[in-house]
Amino acid sequence: MTITTDDTVRTFDDVRVRSLVLRAALRAAKAMTTPGLEPRQRLATLMECHGMMLAARGPVSPLPFAEFRGALRGDLAGLVPPGVNPLDLAGMLVVDDDGQVTEDAFDLDLEQRMLLDTVRKLDRAAGVVTDRQLREEIDQETAYMLLRRQGDQGVYVAGRSDLIRHPAGPVDDLCELRLPPLIVDFYQDIPFGSVFRGWWFPCPVCAWPMRLTVRKKAGGSVGAARCWHGAHADMGASYLFRLPVDASPPELLPEPSPPRPGPREAVLYPDLTGVPQAVPAAGHKALVRGIWRYTTVPGIPELALHDRLAERGLTVELWPALDAYDLLVEAGPKRGRKEQLKVDVKDYTSATTLAELIHAQEGDRGGAGWLVVPDHRAGQVPLLSGVCAKYGMQVATASEFGELVCEKSGVSWA
Numbered sequence: 001m002t003i004t005t006d007d008t009v010r011t012f013d014d015v016r017v018r019s020l021v022l023r024a025a026l027r028a029a030k031a032m033t034t035p036g037l038e039p040r041q042r043l044a045t046l047m048e049c050h051g052m053m054l055a056a057r058g059p060v061s062p063l064p065f066a067e068f069r070g071a072l073r074g075d076l077a078g079l080v081p082p083g084v085n086p087l088d089l090a091g092m093l094v095v096d097d098d099g100q101v102t103e104d105a106f107d108l109d110l111e112q113r114m115l116l117d118t119v120r121k122l123d124r125a126a127g128v129v130t131d132r133q134l135r136e137e138i139d140q141e142t143a144y145m146l147l148r149r150q151g152d153q154g155v156y157v158a159g160r161s162d163l164i165r166h167p168a169g170p171v172d173d174l175c176e177l178r179l180p181p182l183i184v185d186f187y188q189d190i191p192f193g194s195v196f197r198g199w200w201f202p203c204p205v206c207a208w209p210m211r212l213t214v215r216k217k218a219g220g221s222v223g224a225a226r227c228w229h230g231a232h233a234d235m236g237a238s239y240l241f242r243l244p245v246d247a248s249p250p251e252l253l254p255e256p257s258p259p260r261p262g263p264r265e266a267v268l269y270p271d272l273t274g275v276p277q278a279v280p281a282a283g284h285k286a287l288v289r290g291i292w293r294y295t296t297v298p299g300i301p302e303l304a305l306h307d308r309l310a311e312r313g314l315t316v317e318l319w320p321a322l323d324a325y326d327l328l329v330e331a332g333p334k335r336g337r338k339e340q341l342k343v344d345v346k347d348y349t350s351a352t353t354l355a356e357l358i359h360a361q362e363g364d365r366g367g368a369g370w371l372v373v374p375d376h377r378a379g380q381v382p383l384l385s386g387v388c389a390k391y392g393m394q395v396a397t398a399s400e401f402g403e404l405v406c407e408k409s410g411v412s413w414a
Contacts, residue, residue: 014084015356019112020056021079022089024049026109029072029094029101035192057081076105088350098213100193103228107349110290115357143291146180148322157318159183164299167208168286187285194286196223199249199278203227203237205270206300208292210237225252225276228289229297231376234258236272249278263414265375265399268304298347301374301398302326305345308402312411324366331408341405344368345398351380355387363391371395 028049031042050068057063061081063071071078073095077086094105147159158178166177174187190200194209201210210225220243227237239252252275261269287296302318306327309316315330315338327343344364348354358364364371371388373380375397385395396404399413406413 024052025094111353167296190281195281201276205232302345325368331405342368343370345372351383
């Protein structure tokens, strides 16, 4: 791919500016909210982030240090320099009401870095993506590379499935997974934001440690447990708990659940009838956040779609050719001609960033003809359809796709 037009260069230059603004704000927010950080270290990090912000804004848009610190608790669009469209940064907060870094800010930061890294690889002449930090290996890609290095499709599928089905657990159990030793190193101590007095709770949707906070209320305090992934919390992975007066573990109380989806979407909807039990942090580990967010989370609908279609008698292959794309589905009547559908599943917080990534790759780099998004991303389908149509791709939610291929195969989806 060659980037030649002024408009295209400006577009990717704006992406880079937004990425630097978000990365500086995100790192500064982590320094502000991480407990136990030495004041000198906190200040040094904030000053470094302020320098990153000034580099993003340029000499014509100065920003005093005090204003930078104050802006970190407001709308990120206020940090974007004049002349650059804030797009997804408009209305986004990097620190929430509980004083913690927001999941959306983390998502968008990594998504923008993936986009810019892709552009750099496709067009090394494009000077808009030379930032050194963009050259760092993303944990997700490193893990995939280590799995692919084995050169065995069965080993790859088993290892990647383990990263999806077992994002956290007892150290002894994790050591038994079918993973190369270097990938096991991506399991680390339970994140501090997910531990309360030595206990943590697995999300009932993804099994990763939920976020734990203590909120002040009239007459006392109450604990809250929510999955770090907002979509899972919205499905019902959201609980309250009383603060124990002794060393006993907290007990979760479910918050009001959203209404169940319709018959079509219910096929892939997770079972949330059980209430998670407290697990000791000692002796347990969890995947680093990047691999959880971009392997485990999107892998849940991948595996669910694979499993539900296989249960209905369809032939489905996971991550063919060592992850050229996500699913190869054979659709068609039992005795008729089969149609092979190549599917890529994407779970991006920002539809705009995903659309730009598809455009940068001129479609799907693995040759997929279908882009499938989780059901809760249904609102992204119109935008993505317009971009994908230019490259001969079709877009659907996971349930829409499942229903479509079942109809082609003469079986019932719901």
